[in-house]
Structure formats: structure tokens, C-alpha cells
Amino acid sequence: MGTRIRHAAFFGLIAAAAFALLGRPAAAGGFGSVQLNWKIVPVVKLALTPNYASGFGPQGGVGSGSTPAPGSGAVLDGGVVDFGNQVVQGYSYLYKYAVQAAVQTNDSNGFTLFAEGSSNVIDTTSGATYPLNQLLFWLPSSAANSPFSSATPFQVTSGTPGCAGACITYSGNPPPTASVWSYPSSTLSLPGSAATQGFDYQLRLFSSPPTDSFYVYIVYTAVGN
Amino acid sequence: MRKLAIVLASLAIVVGVCSQARAFTVTLSTKQIALTVVVTPSPIVYVPEQAVGLTHVAAPSPRVIADREAFDARVRSIQFLDSTLAYDPFSLGDMVAQTPPQGSVKVQFTVKLDPTYQYFHLIPKTSTLNAGYGGNTFTCAFEVFAYYPRTWYVTDDVYGSNTSGGTAGLNGFPTYNYPTASLLLWLAEGNTTSFAAYANGGVNQTSFTGAAGASKTVCIDLSLTVPNSVAAGSYPVTLNYTLSHS
Numbered sequence: 300m301g302t303r304i305r306h307a308a309f310f311g312l313i314a315a316a317a318f319a320l321l322g323r324p325a326a327a328g329g330f331g332s333v334q335l336n337w338k339i340v341p342v343v344k345l346a347l348t349p350n351y352a353s354g355f356g357p358q359g360g361v362g363s364g365s366t367p368a369p370g371s372g373a374v375l376d377g378g379v380v381d382f383g384n385q386v387v388q389g390y391s392y393l394y395k396y397a398v399q400a401a402v403q404t405n406d407s408n409g410f411t412l413f414a415e416g417s418s419n420v421i422d423t424t425s426g427a428t429y430p431l432n433q434l435l436f437w438l439p440s441s442a443a444n445s446p447f448s449s450a451t452p453f454q455v456t457s458g459t460p461g462c463a464g465a466c467i468t469y470s471g472n473p474p475p476t477a478s479v480w481s482y483p484s485s486t487l488s489l490p491g492s493a494a495t496q497g498f499d500y501q502l503r504l505f506s507s508p509p510t511d512s513f514y515v516y517i518v519y520t521a522v523g524n
Numbered sequence: 525m526r527k528l529a530i531v532l533a534s535l536a537i538v539v540g541v542c543s544q545a546r547a548f549t550v551t552l553s554t555k556q557i558a559l560t561v562v563v564t565p566s567p568i569v570y571v572p573e574q575a576v577g578l579t580h581v582a583a584p585s586p587r588v589i590a591d592r593e594a595f596d597a598r599v600r601s602i603q604f605l606d607s608t609l610a611y612d613p614f615s616l617g618d619m620v621a622q623t624p625p626q627g628s629v630k631v632q633f634t635v636k637l638d639p640t641y642q643y644f645h646l647i648p649k650t651s652t653l654n655a656g657y658g659g660n661t662f663t664c665a666f667e668v669f670a671y672y673p674r675t676w677y678v679t680d681d682v683y684g685s686n687t688s689g690g691t692a693g694l695n696g697f698p699t700y701n702y703p704t705a706s707l708l709l710w711l712a713e714g715n716t717t718s719f720a721a722y723a724n725g726g727v728n729q730t731s732f733t734g735a736a737g738a739s740k741t742v743c744i745d746l747s748l749t750v751p752n753s754v755a756a757g758s759y760p761v762t763l764n765y766t767l768s769h770s
Contacts, residue, residue: 345626345627347628370632372630380629380630383634384634387638388645389555389638389640389641389645400627417628435631436651443693447684448693448760449560449758449759450760451560462628465628465630466626503648504635505556505558505648506647506648507641507645509635510635510637513633513634513635514630516630517629517631518627519627519628521625522624
């Protein structure tokens with residue numbers, strides 16, 4: 300009985316739908332318009348090239364008795380920024396052509412590139428950390444740069460480091476103080492559709508950290524404006 | 525021939541005396557410290573009166589206002605209907621979540637021992653001196669540690685300064701180069717009582733001294749008066765400190 304009622308209700312619905320579709324009178328002639336809006340999602344791509352030009356590597360330390368040279372981790376167009384093992388406590392060094400950033404974007408307002416350390420500088424033996432903003436500095440690449448040129452200290456992120464220090468998760472954008480480069484327009488008209496900027500690094504060992512090996516990751520983040 | 529021998533003997537004596545005098549002072553080590561002076565503009569910005577103009581904008585007519593209100597009402601009703609759609613990207617306020625691209629660079633180095641560290645080193649406290657226009661004082665901007673078994677003294681001067689105009693990129697504001705006096709002044713706490721301009725003519729000056737076998741760690745206070753003629757921005761400062769002993 301119940302099943303029969305359910306079947307009747309089902310066929311009734313089918314009939315009603317068919318009537319609605321087939322028996323609907325033709326609409327009177329008319330017209331309308333609709334405005335379509337769409338937003339093209341800005342795309343930002345980032346590529347980093349360490350040791351991006353021949354002649355890369357550390358210089359400076361005059362008076363220390365040691366001549367700095369790139370460590371084995373540094374290779375042209377790759378590897379790491381390796382100041383080597385001839386940097387001396389108390390002296391200052393400039394690492395030429397440390398990294399080049401290439402950014403592509405279709406954002407008409409351009410982009411901003413941020414850079415922060417995922418941690419302080421880490422002693423590979425003891426695990427102790429030393430203030431990043433007293434040791435490592437950045438400045439745009441220029442032939443006139445020296446170990447004593449005006450440079451900006453890298454800061455440790457307040458975001459959440461991940462990927463063993465190689466990435467940072469931000470809630471929102473990185474802080475404005477971490478901005479290292481800003482570009483005001485789309486890069487599509489540029490060669491390779493990319494804007495490029497090279498950076499030199501300064502290692503200032505004035506605080507005379509212990510004689511040991513150290514490392515830190517500098518994480519770059521590109522954000523459309 | 526005899527006269528020549530006398531002259532040569534005299535020259536030998538003079539050279540010997542000079543060499544001995546030089547031997548009285550031994551420079552053990554020179555260290556640099558680099559700071560960046562950041563001059564920030566005054567928060568009060570003077571705007572010339574003529575630069576501030578009023579632009580007359582005609583008020584819209586009542587009909588324009590009515591049309592606009594009707595249009596806005598229609599838009600609101602359309603948006604209300606749109607909100608019943610299962611997916612409406614524009615209801616997100618044009619915000620589209622995306623993860624900004626990232627890349628990283630590993631920086632590594634191995635520090636080598638400074639053999640003179642036990643006798644002489646600088647202890648930085650900051651790398652940036654934020655200065656406003658007018659007078660600024662930076663208490664204990666950095667420290668200098670010095671020690672030697674013999675009587676010793678520490679001198680300072682501006683890195684890169686010389687008698688031929690200084691070094692490009694190093695001897696501008698605020699330390700300049702002789703004959704322009706340095707605007708950056710120093711005071712060695714507990715050792716000097718007034719601020720003195722950094723020597724910037726290729727000759728250093730005594731900062732403080734110590735007895736044989738006694739060590740000192742001295743705070744260096746800095747003073748800087750920024751004139752209005754200097755543009756806001758960042759300026760590098762590199763200072764030399766040298767330890768010598770008798």
C-alpha cells in the first residue's frame with residue numbers, strides 16, 4: 300500500500316514536470332542584457348639563482364692575514380652562498396653576486412619581494428644560535444659595493460618556518476620591513492617576461508662568533524601588489 | 525773622502541735613531557666597525573600655502589541622484605539573488621586565495637680564529653643608528669676591549685679617510701674627510717669627558733689607554749647632529765680602531 304502511494308507520487312511529479320516543460324506558452328519577444336565581470340587572478344612566479352655571475356664569492360677581511368675564497372658549496376649559477384673557511388673573527392666581508400631574483404607577474408601593480416631568515420645563524424656543532432641581524436646583511440649588487448657599504452640586516456621571521464628552514468608560512472604577507480625589492484608594473488613586456496635583481500651579501504663578524512661552521516636559510520617571498 | 529765618510533756615518537746614526545723611535549710603538553691590530561646612520565624625516569612636513577588648492581566640484585542634480593539610487597537598489601537586489609548561486613567568485617570581494625611563491629638560499633661560513641682577539645676586539649651593540657634632524661646621542665653604540673702585557677693605547681679614525689680627499693662611498697656624511705670636520709663625535713665612557721670629532725685626515729687620535737697587563741672594556745658613546753641640508757636616507761659609517769703598545 301505504502302509502496303503504491305510512493306509510486307503514484309513519483310509519477311505525479313514526472314507528469315507535472317513534463318507539463319511544465321512542454322505546455323509552457325512561448326515567451327513574448329524581448330531582450331535583456333547582462334554585464335559580466337571577471338577578474339584575472341594575478342600570477343607571480345619567483346626563481347632564485349645563487350652565485351649568478353662569474354666573480355662570485357667573498358672579498359674583504361683586509362688586515363686579517365687571510366684571503367677569503369668561496370667554499371666548495373658555491374658553484375656558478377647554483378649551490379649555496381658559501382663564504383668558505385677563511386673568514387676571520389672581527390672582520391667584514393662582501394659576497395659578490397650572492398643571489399639573483401627573477402620575478403614574472405601579470406599583476407599590473409607589480410610585486411614586492413621579501414626576504415627573511417627562517418632562523419638566527421646556527422652553529423652546526425653546538426646548535427647554538429647567533430643574531431642574524433648582526434651578522435648577515437644585504438644590498439643590491441653593484442660594482443661599487445665594498446665590505447663597508449651601507450647594507451640592511453636580515454631579520455629573523457616571525458612566521459612559521461618549515462621545509463627544514465627552507466620555507467616560511469605567513470599569516471598574511473611578510474612584514475614590510477622584510478621588503479628587499481619592489482617593482483611597480485607587470486613584467487610581461489620585459490625580456491623573458493621577468494624582472495631581475497641581483498643581491499650582494501655582507502658578513503660582518505665584528506661580534507667575533509666562535510671558530511666554527513655556521514649556516515642560515517634566507518627565504519624570499521614574492522607577493523603581487 | 526773623509527768628509528763623505530763623516531756624512532755617511534751621520535746618516536747611519538740618524539736612520540738608526542729613527543728606526544729605534546719607530547720601534548717604541550708597535551701596532552698590534554686594527555679593527556673596523558660598520559654602522560648605518562638612518563636619517564628619518566621630520567613627521568611634520570611643511571606644505572607651502574600655494575600648493576594647497578581647492579577644487580570646485582559641482583553638486584549632482586536631483587535627477588542624477590535619483591537615478592543613481594535606483595541603480596544602486598537594482599544592483600543590491602541582483603547581488604542578493606546572485607548569493608543563492610552555488611559558486612560565485614565575485615561574492616568573495618575579489619579576493620582569491622593563493623600562496624605567494626617562495627625560494628630560499630642557504631648561506632654558510634666557517635669562522636677562523638683571529639689571533640689578536642685576546643688582545644683587542646670590538647663588541648657591536650647595534651648596526652643601525654636612527655637619527656632625526658638636530659642632535660642625537662647614542663649611548664654605548666659599541667664597546668672596545670683591549671689588553672696587552674705592556675703599556676698599551678687605543679686610537680681611532682675614520683676608515684678610508686686620507687689626506688687626498690678620502691675614499692668615494694666612504695667619506696661622505698656624517699664622517700666626511702679632512703678638512704671638513706666629522707659630524708660624528710665620540711666619547712669613551714670613563715676615559716674621556718667630552719665628545720670629540722672622529723679624526724678623518726689620515727691620522728688617528730688616542731681614544732683611551734691602559735697599563736701593562738690591565739684590560740679594559742670601554743663603551744663608546746656617539747653624538748651626531750644632522751643638519752637640515754642632509755636628505756633623509758641611509759648613510760654608511762666605518763670606523764677604525766687600532767691597538768698599539770710600547
